[in-house]
Amino acid sequence: MSNTKYILGSFADPDDLMHGIEKLQANNISIYDCFTPMPIHGIEAKLGVKPSRLPIAAFCFGALGTTLGFSLLYYTMAYDWPMNIGGKPSLPLPNFVPVTFEVTILLCALGMVATFFFRNHLFPGRAPRVMDLRATDDRFILAVDARENTDHALVDSLLKEAGAVEVKYNERKYVSYE
Amino acid sequence: MSSHNESILREPLMTGKDITYAQITDDILLPVENKPNKAWWIGFIVACVGASLWVISVGYTFWTGIGAWGLNKTVGWAWDITDFVWWVGIGHAGTLISAVLLLFRQNWRNSINRSAEAMTIFAVICAATYVVAHMGRPWLAYWIFPLPNQFGSLWVNFNSPLVWDAFAISTYFTVSLVFWYCGLLPDIASVRDRATGLRRRIYSIFSFGWNGSVKTWQRFEIVSLILAGISTPLVLSVHTIVSMDFATSVIPGWHTTIFPPYFVAGAIFSGFAMVQTLLLILRKVLNFEHYITMFHIESMNKIIMTTGSIVGVAYLTELFIAWYSGSEYEMYAFANRVAGPYAWAYWAMMTCNVISPQLFWFKKIRTSIPISWVLSIIVNIGMWFERFVIIVTSLHRDYLPSSWAMFYPTWTDVGIFVGSIGLFFVLFLLFLRFLPGIAIAEVKLLLKSSSLQHKTKLVQEGAFPEDQVEFFKGSLEKYDSVSQEDINALRKK
Incomplete structure (x- = not known):
């Protein structure tokens, strides 16, 4: 048994990568992940990745922003220290629209992006878990777990048939620690 | 697919x-991965001189107070607010390109959004400095925010558009920064994976550990789309609220309902002109001619022409409404603009903003690089005069003729304005030196389609x-x- 942990098919073209996914799936070989320098439309559907639930998070944070923004205005203007400004009402709803709106947008944006960073473990200084350094440049990487899929020769030939420029056998999961 | x-x-x-995909990365990262050329250094040194003028002028203002400016009892707002509105307006194009064009699926935004967003952020930084400076006591600037305080606690007045403005500008800055930085993550990762040693470590910290997996890209695209969706009303609200700083007052020439749409159109107009000014030089100096093409230049010129025409219609509407309203103060304010002591500024504005963009109806002109560049500068000058005309001509003729006055800028006024342009270019040149000036990942999407x-x-x-x-x-x-x-x-x- 070799020490190979991951087999990487390195493609030069996104269409070849999609082709590779189809070939592997037709042969019941599970795909660990793909790493690409740009978003590839339709790849999630092909890999069976569920749609992101970030829009729900965004909506919740937005709703929280609306509530907090309006509460701030209500508390300061109408409850804590109502002021008589030219005899106008101390709860002038139209005047509350701009600030409530801005706080909604602010919380929606910050909350959604924070959720995105949290779920993908993105934060400043995180060691990049990269399997192939060219995956952010010009190569489309298809990673197969070598322990789960033991027929390495088949994986190799399928990847090459699909148009992989290079097939790598990585003994470490991530190269970026080296 | x-x-x-x-x-x-x-x-x-x-x-x-x-x-090829590799060549796109090479081309765009060329200025980031190599020592800067002479043009960059000359630009950077000139910009640093400008920025030091800004430091001196702002420092002098903070030391002596806003008496250092040419303001008087009648004209209480002049150059600083003109410059503030000018910079905020310029910032709007970046968001428009990155958000509105994304919602409309205009793929040509992919090549110009990164530098336009950077421009937005630096323009808003410049604008924010005026807000702080014009308060007179900048160390009390936090009083604009509703913080519990020792006065009982006495809160800010949320009926005031100036408070709305503080919320709008700070939200706008934060959201633009987040939008820009999220888009930068994959590109910083590209720099990281090609670098070695210390460079790699630094870019690694800023790349947040980006790896380009399927799930990351999926969420990235959702985040971009939603940020675009919320930035669109945000950017419209920002200049609307800026215009309300004027429109909710009772000064003739300011108290009009046309201000919000008119200001937003003007903001897009001046912002695109600034993008044009920057990109025409950038594509030449950094050899981005294959990525920022004549199609991009022509499209932006068309937007400049359209928004310039909207602004022109707004100017004429203002004149008509001044007459139609029957209000003698309103009528006088506009007669004074057209033929009063500041008529030269009014006609400079009319020429630069309404007449000269009409030249873009000719295809020869809108596809000529030198003429586009000159016209984009003219638009920027015109939009500065627009704000000057709105602010100073409305104020300098008070309700009491005994208070009538003229405004003359001091060296500090001029120094802060010229200096802020220097500050802007220092930031922009540093951005081009250390971060990719074009969104690499997004441009790669165009290779096999457009x-x-x-x-x-x-x-x-x-x-x-x-x-x-x-x-x-x-x-x-x-x-x-x-x-x-x-x-x-x-x-x-």
Whole structure:
């Protein structure tokens, strides 16, 4: 048994990568992940990745922003220290629209992006878990777990048939620690 | 699929022969991965001189108070607020390009959004400095925010547009920064994976550990789309609220309901002019001619022309309403603008903003790089005068003729303005030196759909009818980055 942990098919073209996914799936070989320098439309559907639930998070944070923004205005203007400004009402709803709106947008944006960073473990200084350094440049990487899929020769030939420029056998999961 | 076939009638968004994904990375990272050239250093040194003028002028203002400016009892707002509105307006184009054009699926935004967003952020930084400076006691600037305080606690007045403005500008800055930085993550990762040693470590910290997996990209795209969706009303709200700083007052010439749409159109107008000013130089100096093509230049000129016309209609509407309102103060304010002591500023504004952009109706002019550049500068001058005219001409003729006065700027006024341009360019040049000036990942999306190379291949394969190919050939003639040889290549089988 070799020490190979991951087999990487390195493609030069996104269409070849999609082709590779189809070939592997037709042969019941599970795909660990793909790493690409740009978003590839339709790849999630092909890999069976569920749609992101970030829009729900965004909506919740937005709703929280609306509530907090309006509460701030209500508390300061109408409850804590109502002021008589030219005899106008101390709860002038139209005047509350701009600030409530801005706080909604602010919380929606910050909350959604924070959720995105949290779920993908993105934060400043995180060691990049990269399997192939060219995956952010010009190569489309298809990673197969070598322990789960033991027929390495088949994986190799399928990847090459699909148009992989290079097939790598990585003994470490991530190269970026080296 | 990544490579859907686009209609041949659409002009290519990327030119050049034998472009590969690797070459896109190489081309765009060239200024980041190499020592800066002479042009960069000259620009940077000049900008630093400007920025030091800004430091001196702002420092002097903070030391002596706003008595250092040319303001008087009648004209209490002048250069500083003019400059503030000018900078905020310029910032709007970045968000418009990154958000509104994303919602409308305008792929040509991919090549220009990064630098336009950077411009937004730096322009808003410049604008924010005026807000702080004009308070007179900048160390109390936090009083604009509703913080519990020792006065009981006495809160800010949320009926005031100036408070709305503080919320709008700070939200706008934060959201723009987040939007820009999220988009930068994959590109910083590209720099990281090509670098070695200390450089790699630094870029690694800023890349947040980006790896480009399927789930990351999926969420990235959702985040971009939603940020675009919320930035669109945000950017409209920001300049609307800026205009309300004026419109909710009772000063003739300010107290009008046309202000919000008029200000927003003006903001887009001046912002696109600034993007044009910067990009025309940038594409030449950094050799981005194949990525920022004549199509981009022409499209931006069309937007400048359209928004310039909207602004023109707004100017005429203002004049008409001043007469139609029957209010003698309103009528006087506008008669004073057109023929009073500041008529030169009014007509400078009219010429630069309304008349000169109409030249873009001619295709020869809107596809000429030198003329586009000059006209974009003229628009920026005109938009500065617009704010000056609105602010100073309305104020300098008070309700009491005994208070009538003129405004004369001091060296501090001029120094802060000229200096802020220096500050802006220091930030912008540093950005170009350390971060990719074009969104690499997004431009790669265009390679197999909208590039000339891809379209040429399809034409050679005979995928399009003859008349459409002829039309496409005709549209290529304006491109400065497409040679006759490239056009002839369409004929080869």
